[in-house]
Structure formats: C-alpha cells, structure tokens
Amino acid sequence: MVKKLQKLSADNKKSNAQLSGTVKDSAQQIWLAGLGAFSKAQEEGGKVFEALVKEGLTIQRKTQAVAEEKISEATSRVTNMASDIGSKAQGQWDKLENIFEDRVAKALAKLGVPSARDLEALSARVDALSKGTKAAPAKAAAKPAATAPAKKAPAKKAAPAKAATKPTAKAAPVKKAAARKPAARKAADAASSASSAN
DSSP: OHHHHHHHHHHHHHHHHHHHHHHHHHHHHHHHHHHHHHHHHHHHHHHHHHHHHHHHHHHHHHHHHHHHHHHHHHHHHHHHHHHHHHHHHHHHHHHHHHHHHHHHHHHHHHHTOOOHHHHHHHHHHHHHHHHHHHHHHHHHHHOHHHHHHHHHHHHHTTHHHHHTTSOGGGHHHHHHHHHHHHHHHHHHHHHHHHHHHO
C-alpha cells in the first residue's frame, strides 16, 4: 500500500504539475488575447470615434431642423395671437372714440355750438340763396318796368329831406316812388323764396 500511495502521490505531483502548466498556459493565452483586443481597440477606436462624430452631426442637424420648425410654429401662433389682440384692441378703441365723439357733440350742442352738419346745411342754404339772387336779376330783366322804379327808389330817398324846403308840387312824385317800393320788395322776396325752394 505504501507503494500505491507513493505511486498516487507521484501521480498527484505529475497531475499537479500538469494542472499548473495548463493553468499557466491558459493564463498566458488570456493575457495575449487581452493584448490583442487592446491593440485592435486602438486601431478601430479612431474609426469608431469618427463614426460616432458623424452620427452626432446627423442627430444634431435633425434636432436643429425640428427645433426650427417648432420655433416657426410658435412664431406664427404668437403672430396670429398678436394680430387678433390688435384687432380686438382696435375695435375697442373705435368704440371708445365713438363714445367720446358722441359726448363731445352732445356737450357742444348744449353750449349752442353748431355741428359740422349744421354748418353744411347752412352753407347749402347760403349757396341756394346766392343762386336765387342771381336768378332774380334775370327775371327782373324780363320785366323792366318792375325793376326800374326799385333801382331809382334809393336815389329818391334823399328827396324827402329836400322836399321840405321846396314847394309841395315835387312831393307827389316821391309818394309815387314810395308806393312802388313795397311792390318791388314783394317781388324780390317772392323770387328769393322761389329760388330757396328749388
């Protein structure tokens, strides 16, 4: 048995030596594989880095395009909102302006200040009257007997003052001219009222 034990122990030593040799060989192979991987990573690292940079650039461009699109959408929304608010504000200002104009017009009317409409109506009436007075001489030219005493009557107004110093024989023509004057006035008034009616 001692021989067997010695044999076994010798076999154990050989197997331990073989085992340690195997472990040593596999550790050496692992170390060499690690060195190979490291050198490969160094060689491929530059290429991988460049590929990552390219991917980063494409992603950055895509995100910039999306961001610009979102910014343009937001800008258009804000512009639309601003125009809506501006139109609403303009409407409010218009209402406020109308209210202010109405109140000022009422205050001026209470004070007796004529409005623009009143002045336009007055101007139209003055124009109509001036056209009527231009039409009246044309009608008077058609009737020379009626207008001739009217033109001479103002010249004879001074005659009554002289009539007191002169004999009464000349006072009679003055009375005839005075009698003709109201008739001429009535004709002129009728002509002006007819023209203002037109």
